[in-house]
Amino acid sequence: MTTRILITGAAGFVGSRVAAAARATPGVSLRLMTHRTELDASAAGPGVETVHGDLADPGTLRGSCEGVDAVIHCASHIGSGEQTARIVNEHGTRALVDEAVRSGVGRIVQLSTASVYGRGPFRALLPGMAEPAPASATSLTRAAAEQHVLAAGGAVLRPHIVHGAGDRWAIPGLVALLRYLSAGPVGCDARHSMIDVGTLGRALLGAALSPKQPAGVYHVNHPQPVTCSELLSEVLTGLALPWARTEIGLDEARARLAGVPYAKHHFEMLTVDHWFADERVWGDFDCVPGPDFRTSFAEHAPWYRKFLSR
Numbered sequence: 001m002t003t004r005i006l007i008t009g010a011a012g013f014v015g016s017r018v019a020a021a022a023r024a025t026p027g028v029s030l031r032l033m034t035h036r037t038e039l040d041a042s043a044a045g046p047g048v049e050t051v052h053g054d055l056a057d058p059g060t061l062r063g064s065c066e067g068v069d070a071v072i073h074c075a076s077h078i079g080s081g082e083q084t085a086r087i088v089n090e091h092g093t094r095a096l097v098d099e100a101v102r103s104g105v106g107r108i109v110q111l112s113t114a115s116v117y118g119r120g121p122f123r124a125l126l127p128g129m130a131e132p133a134p135a136s137a138t139s140l141t142r143a144a145a146e147q148h149v150l151a152a153g154g155a156v157l158r159p160h161i162v163h164g165a166g167d168r169w170a171i172p173g174l175v176a177l178l179r180y181l182s183a184g185p186v187g188c189d190a191r192h193s194m195i196d197v198g199t200l201g202r203a204l205l206g207a208a209l210s211p212k213q214p215a216g217v218y219h220v221n222h223p224q225p226v227t228c229s230e231l232l233s234e235v236l237t238g239l240a241l242p243w244a245r246t247e248i249g250l251d252e253a254r255a256r257l258a259g260v261p262y263a264k265h266h267f268e269m270l271t272v273d274h275w276f277a278d279e280r281v282w283g284d285f286d287c288v289p290g291p292d293f294r295t296s297f298a299e300h301a302p303w304y305r306k307f308l309s310r
Contacts, residue, residue, distance in 0.1 A: 002028070018204045074111045086144075108152055113158055119135060125276050162196075163297060199290040210284055219281070238304075
């Protein structure tokens with residue numbers, strides 16, 4: 001029996017990993033939706049259907065879910081511009097969910113983010129233990145998008161820090177922060193949840209294929225959180241950054257960033273626990289968490305070095 005899956009944002013950082021996992025899974029037929037980015041030859045292979053869809057233009061979504069068993073919604077607007085974020089993330093998701101329900105789609109899975117919780121500390125936080133308190137336009141509209149998926153009986157997956165080849169936000173942002181400091185902060189025990197992008201892709205696919213019919217909110221991260229000091233140390237050494245052997249205390253780091261509000265804000269976020277727990281993911285989605293951050297980051301380090309050299 002074949003399961004037909006529609007993936008939105010199929011050319012994106014996470015969506016492309018979902019598509020790769022699906023192509024390697026017997027009995028899965030794919031329909032890939034993209035907006036601006038063209039799919040490469042490996043993604044749009046034999047037997048893979050591609051459709052154009054723009055979340056900002058609901059009319060383009062008409063018919064996209066016909067004959068589909070499950071929708072994995074990975075597309076979103078990330079960046080500045082609250083109006084665009086609301087049109088794409090909130091209104092676009094509502095239009096997609098409406099189309100899926102109209103077409104009789106049996107399962108909807110949405111990629112969201114733990115940033116909908118806002119600022120920490122969060123220590124071993126399980127779903128349901130805290131209400132969303134988004135602090136940015138992106139997080140606010142993604143939290144609003146979740147409500148449409150949940151109202152339709154779908155599953156929402158909230159990762160925290162996603163890393164891997166293709167990441168242009170998380171690790172590059174840390175490198176930019178370290179460049180301001182010209183040193184590696186030490187003595188910070190704040191814990192952060194991390195997940196490799198390939199593992200996240202497999203988890204999203206698992207949610208769409210699971211016989212358990214998952215619904216509600218899931219935290220999807222590696223079970224072992226990473227301390228701030230460990231995270232920064234791995235980035236410094238793994239990417240052979242010039243400040244790898246230079247250390248700086250937390251108070252001195254704050255003083256050095258005093259004139260750079262944006263960098264200081266991100267530094268303060270790093271020094272607060274953002275640890276999200278949820279063991280259900282691996283059993284419910286028939287997926288393994290994979291290697292720890294140190295091992296997986298070492299695999300992706302060559303890509304990061306090449307990307308940052310540009």
